[in-house]
Amino acid sequence: MMIVKIGVIVTGLCLKSMSVSDEDNMSPHMQLSSHFLGDLLDSIIVDVASECHRIARLGLDRNLEEEEEELRLSAQARVTVADPSNSGETNGKYVVDIFGQTHPSVANEVFDCMNCGRPIVAGRFAPHLEKCMGKGRKARAKATRSSMATQNRYSRGSPVSAYSPYSNSTSTNRLSNGTYSHTVEEYSNGTYEEP
Amino acid sequence: MDTRNSVFANPKPCQHLTDYKLRHGLSGYKSIQKWLKANPYGKTSIKMCETKIPRCLFCNGCHQGRLFLCLICSSMSCSDHNLLHTQSEYGHDIAVDIERSELYCCLCSDQVYDPDFDKVVVSKNVMDMPSKTHDSVVDDLMRRSSKRRRLNSVVDLDLKRSKLLVSMRDRRAKSCYPLGLRGLNNLGSTCFMNSVLQALLHAPPFWNYFLSERHGPETCKKRSSDQLCLACDFGVIFSAVYSGNRTPYSPAQFLYSWWQHSANLASYEQQDAHEFFISVLDGIHEREGKERNSNKDNGGCQCIAHRVFSGMLRSDVTCTACGFTSTTYDPCVDISLNMDTTNFSSVDVANKSVRPNEDTGRSTLLACLDLFTKPERLGSDQKLYCQNCQERRDSLKQMSIKRLPLVLSLHIKRFEHSSFRRSSRKIDWFLQFPFSLDMTPYLSPSIVRNRFGNRIFGFESDEPDISSEFEVFAVVTHSGMLDSGHYVTYLRLQDQWYKCDDAWITEVDERIVRAAQCYMIFYVQKMLYCKANED
Numbered sequence: 001m002m003i004v005k006i007g008v009i010v011t012g013l014c015l016k017s018m019s020v021s022d023e024d025n026m027s028p029h030m031q032l033s034s035h036f037l038g039d040l041l042d043s044i045i046v047d048v049a050s051e052c053h054r055i056a057r058l059g060l061d062r063n064l065e066e067e068e069e070e071l072r073l074s075a076q077a078r079v080t081v082a083d084p085s086n087s088g089e090t091n092g093k094y095v096v097d098i099f100g101q102t103h104p105s106v107a108n109e110v111f112d113c114m115n116c117g118r119p120i121v122a123g124r125f126a127p128h129l130e131k132c133m134g135k136g137r138k139a140r141a142k143a144t145r146s147s148m149a150t151q152n153r154y155s156r157g158s159p160v161s162a163y164s165p166y167s168n169s170t171s172t173n174r175l176s177n178g179t180y181s182h183t184v185e186e187y188s189n190g191t192y193e194e195p
Numbered sequence: 196m197d198t199r200n201s202v203f204a205n206p207k208p209c210q211h212l213t214d215y216k217l218r219h220g221l222s223g224y225k226s227i228q229k230w231l232k233a234n235p236y237g238k239t240s241i242k243m244c245e246t247k248i249p250r251c252l253f254c255n256g257c258h259q260g261r262l263f264l265c266l267i268c269s270s271m272s273c274s275d276h277n278l279l280h281t282q283s284e285y286g287h288d289i290a291v292d293i294e295r296s297e298l299y300c301c302l303c304s305d306q307v308y309d310p311d312f313d314k315v316v317v318s319k320n321v322m323d324m325p326s327k328t329h330d331s332v333v334d335d336l337m338r339r340s341s342k343r344r345r346l347n348s349v350v351d352l353d354l355k356r357s358k359l360l361v362s363m364r365d366r367r368a369k370s371c372y373p374l375g376l377r378g379l380n381n382l383g384s385t386c387f388m389n390s391v392l393q394a395l396l397h398a399p400p401f402w403n404y405f406l407s408e409r410h411g412p413e414t415c416k417k418r419s420s421d422q423l424c425l426a427c428d429f430g431v432i433f434s435a436v437y438s439g440n441r442t443p444y445s446p447a448q449f450l451y452s453w454w455q456h457s458a459n460l461a462s463y464e465q466q467d468a469h470e471f472f473i474s475v476l477d478g479i480h481e482r483e484g485k486e487r488n489s490n491k492d493n494g495g496c497q498c499i500a501h502r503v504f505s506g507m508l509r510s511d512v513t514c515t516a517c518g519f520t521s522t523t524y525d526p527c528v529d530i531s532l533n534m535d536t537t538n539f540s541s542v543d544v545a546n547k548s549v550r551p552n553e554d555t556g557r558s559t560l561l562a563c564l565d566l567f568t569k570p571e572r573l574g575s576d577q578k579l580y581c582q583n584c585q586e587r588r589d590s591l592k593q594m595s596i597k598r599l600p601l602v603l604s605l606h607i608k609r610f611e612h613s614s615f616r617r618s619s620r621k622i623d624w625f626l627q628f629p630f631s632l633d634m635t636p637y638l639s640p641s642i643v644r645n646r647f648g649n650r651i652f653g654f655e656s657d658e659p660d661i662s663s664e665f666e667v668f669a670v671v672t673h674s675g676m677l678d679s680g681h682y683v684t685y686l687r688l689q690d691q692w693y694k695c696d697d698a699w700i701t702e703v704d705e706r707i708v709r710a711a712q713c714y715m716i717f718y719v720q721k722m723l724y725c726k727a728n729e730d
Contacts, residue, residue: 043294046261047238050295053306054649059204063633067561070629077709078625094699098372099441103698107380107445114451122445126383129447133454 012045205651206308211288211300215266216309218286223266224315231296231319235518235591236570237646239316241293249293251276263290263299277301296648313650320647325519325583373688375402377436378443378698382450386697387468390682391475392446393695394669394717395429396436397686398602399727400503405433425478426499428452443698453478468671468682469531469606469715476500476528504528506600509639512579513570513591519583524597529604529715532563534622560605560628560716568595568637570646595642599634603665603718609673621677628716630687630705632665665718666725673714685711689728 016038026034055061096102106123113120115132129135208216215223233239241264243249249264250257251273260274267287272280281288281301290299292306296316300307375396379389395401428449435444453471456478483498496505508527513520535558570593573579578587607626612619635641644650670685684695685708694703719727 042260047295050292050297050306051649054297054308057204057206057306057308058649058651060636060649062204063635066631066633067629070631071559071627073706074627074709077706080706081710094696094701097378097698097700098376098693098702099700101442103378103443107382107443107698109380109443109445111445111447114448122380122382122447124383125445125447126385126450128383129451129454133451135454 008048009045012041012048016041205310208309209300209303209305209307211302212298212307212309214286215289216311219267221311221315223289224312226269227264227266227291228315228319231316233320233323233518235513235515237648238294239296239320239648241291241296243293253279261299262293263301264293265290278304308651310651317647317650323518325517374439375437376686376688376693376695376700377441378695378700380443380445381697382445382447384465385446385450386682387466387471388446388450388453389697390671390684390695391468391472391715392432392449393684393686394671394715395472395475396433397669397688398503398717399668399719399723400601401499402433402437404499404503405430406437424482425449425452425456425475426482429475429479456481465680468673469529472604472606472715473528476504501526501528503602504600504604506530506596506603507598509595509597511593511595511643512573513593514579514581514584514588515591516588517581517583519581521579521582528600529606530567530596531606531608532560532567533608534558534624534626535562535566557625557627560626560632563607563626564634564637568593568642593642593646595639596634596637597639599638599663599720601720601723603632603634605716605718607714607716609714610677619677621673621680623712625710626713627709628667628670628713630667630709631721632667632718633663634665635663638663662720662722664721666721667716668719668724669717670708670711670713671715671717672711674712682714 094102104123106121109122110119111122112118113125113128113132115129120128227241230241230243231239232242243264248257249262249271251262252270253272253276256273263272263274263277264270265272265280265284265287266289268284270280271293272290277290277299278301280290288300288302289307290301291297292299298307298309298312299305379392381389432444432446432449453475457474477500479500480496480498483500496502505526505528508525508530509522510525511520511522570591573590573592575589577590579590580586581588581590609622609624610619611622666687668687672683672685673680674683675681681696685703686693686695687708692703692705692708694701694707
């Protein structure tokens with residue numbers, strides 16, 4: 001946050017220097033506007049500086065050192081990982097896991113399907129189950145409309161909802177690696193009010 | 196400077212301020228109190244006269260930087276001339292910046308702080324507030340924080356008991372690796388499920404609950420009447436994973452139960468891990484909730500899913516015309532964060548390219564949390580009805596956290612949908628996240644206090660709540676593209692990181708985790724983390 005504030009101050013100062021640099025070539029009208037802009041920018045800059053000064057003096061940023069340390073470690077980590085000579089752990093090829101085991105790309109454990117009783121290979125269980133249970137892509141199209149409904153159904157009765165549509169942006173935020181679903185998170189301000 | 200016993204470090208006053216206080220006490224502060232006026236954005240200014248512009252006594256300027264009002268004789272001087280005033284009038288060292296209501300020592304040329312002054316400012320702010328706002332805002336500011344996790348003692352006992360159970364099974368463990376580490380077979384594009392399961396299996400309050408057999412086939416009412424119970428199936432996975440058997444486990448029964456619970460999500464295709472997470476918690480809540488909520492003594496759901504993950508969010512909507520604030524509370528089991536698009540670095544600003552490069556943008560978790568709690572202007576199409584003004588007004592909305600859960604799950608919204616372009620994309624930016632996270636600045640008291648200019652309230656003495664400190668224990672990462680990618684979970688057990696890639700469990704260096712593309716990050720209260728890793 002402090003970094004953002006310092007950024008604001010720097011931007012403000014840049015804007016100021018840009019606006020007053022050409023003063024000699026400006027008409028009196030423009031000079032006046034330029035001065036007003038300068039005053040406004042000054043005021044904003046001092047606002048930010050005053051806030052930061054207070055935060056620093058009152059010790060409200062006591063975690064600053066820890067935060068900077070985390071940033072440093074993170075930057076270091078990225079450099080190390082990006083270095084091709086360190087690619088040992090980052091590539092996807094595994095030889096053995098920590099228990100000394102190896103695993104095939106398709107899980108080969110066999111067990112009985114709990115729906116139909118047939119023995120199924122683990123790695124193919126999901127596609128089997130889908131057909132077995134009669135689910136399928138047809139259900140998918142309506143997925144999120146009803147998933148919103150599912151998630152809202154208990155927010156009516158009980159005082160606590162496990163899913164609360166509190167965010168205010170109507171962006172979808174689903175990361176799937178198949179077809180994605182459009183979940184619109186509606187802004188709501190007041191589904192539950194504490195007495 | 197003792198920072199541990201209070202939220203604010205008590206700033207040591209300069210000699211001039213001390214002398215001023217000795218001689219004049221609070222009279223100067225009280226004399227200007229009537230002129231203090233706060234705007235709805237939180238800045239308090241001193242307005243002495245509605246018709247005249249304040250001017251510097253010496254240069255008659257009104258725009259020379261800051262203007263300072265002398266606390267003794269009420270004369271005005273600008274930043275160029277305030278030293279002249281103090282030189283011409285002995286003892287007139289302390290002044291107030293009229294635009295910001297901040298004390299200024301002319302001899303030290305620095306802003307100074309006095310809790311008594313802040314108290315005067317805040318009292319005036321409170322007096323001026325529209326009546327209904329008073330309750331929600333002031334109570335939070337004034338109340339001593341007496342937050343002590345109500346579940347702490349309960350959880351303590353549980354940890355001991357489950358550790359005993361876990362150590363009894365030690366004999367079957369194949370190696371010296373922590374128990375509970377076991378690969379999960381991919382049943383066909385189910386890495387979204389495996390990744391979340393791994394995180395849940397290692398959430399300290401969760402595993403101790405399930406391993407202590409608080410919910411088992413004997414106690415479960417649903418099971419006995421032959422109905423499906425997601426919590427039971429979840430318990431089965433726990434037992435399997437902590438059994439000591441290290442061959443990868445196939446969570447097939449769980450998948451079956453889950454598809455029956457979330458019929459709409461039941462299909463063979465890759466899905467969103469976060470959606471699965473919400474769905475599973477809902478399933479556990481449904482089965483458990485009815486049994487446990489019979490005696491709602493402390494309000495809120497007592498099912499394990501909510502006891503562990505549920506927190507409370509606070510939303511304040513402020514009218515920009517009159518300052519009236521309406522506050523509502525919403526429970527949540529996680530927080531979804533937008534990635535902060537501002538990306539300041541001195542290099543960018545110097546190059547006059549402040550806009551982040553789309554491909555190489557980066558952000559930090561703290562920046563996302565700042566964005567989440569930032570006051571947001573509601574668009575002119577979203578004008579809310581202000582009860583005080585009795586009409587629709589432009590408003591500001593600000594979120595904060597009223598109560599933190601035991602396990603804080605943060606979801607990063609990496610998926611962006613553009614309605615004009617009718618396309619969706621994944622934001623691949625790197626997000627830095629800390630291993631140790633202090634949530635104090637995002638709690639409601641901090642946010643509300645910040646809205647009031649971070650004034651010191653002399654009568655408040657909240658101790659920094661240790662339950663605001665969190666440690667990461669699981670990170671779910673996503674790699675690849677929007678429609679073809681892979682989820683992997685990194686777990687931190689006894690300060691060693693493990694990569695859980697479906698059936699493959701491998702050890703990794705913490706730097707790999709720091710550099711990974713996180714999608715969901717799970718933090719647990721530091722106290723619980725330390726206890727869980729005590730071995």
